[in-house]
Amino acid sequence: MKKVMSKLHKCILWYAGLFSPVMVFYLYWTRNQQEFPKAGFLWFINQLGLLWILCVAYIPLALLFYRNFRESLLSRLAGFRERDEREQLVTAHASRATFLLMLALQIILLVFSMTTVDLVRDPNGHGTLSIGVGIDSSQHLNPFFLKPTPLSPSPSGHLEIHHFLIPPNLALILLMLILVQVGAFKLFSRRRYEGTAN
């Protein structure tokens, strides 16, 4: 039973990893389509994509409950295993440094995501362009129903552009946070691993 579970675990990870590029291409290919494909190759990829989502959702659960997987992932990301007391110390230092870096980064992103920029062009006043910077948290209170940047010409002919410096729901920001976290941990731990930092 344990062997079967282990094989299944490996298969899921293998599928989640190898199918990711296909999903990226699929999402790019179908970015302008309003409906799901009903037949053909794209429909088949879409079905495989559903399976891929399940496999990806399995990874955080496995990280929580599967100790060996956790350890192997850590050793791959950091480039070493916690085999003795010094390596545990290295992990502790790297975690501390990474935590502080991520906290600082998240605070910066939070502030930037609440910062709005308003551009107002007044055609009556010889096309005068005024720029305003402000703070707005309305989208943070309603993060899943974001609307696109409003572009509103007012009755008086003023053109108003209002947008956030960093949209709060941007997937790229989340991806960047993940990459920075992994990269920072690896960098901090590698520096200490060979005893090059004190």
Place this chain on the structure above:
Amino acid sequence: MQSKNNKLKVLNRLKVLRAEKEITQEELAEKVGVTRVTINCIERGVYLPTLELGLALARFFQKPVEEIFIVEEPHEKSHVETA
């Protein structure tokens, strides 16, 4: 407790003792249950082992801990009394 500027420096004779026993870092690491890199870091003075590992090394070399790890006293600043 030592302040940061007045920190004790701990030297060690691990390399000498290892040479006397004619064993490699890898072999010593295996005997005391750590990695070779850890032994290397201790020898270079980059890493100070825990009490547990210090005792394990002392037991392996059959010597008191003080003969393996030597505390170098910090140079005290001379206080000149001015009249």
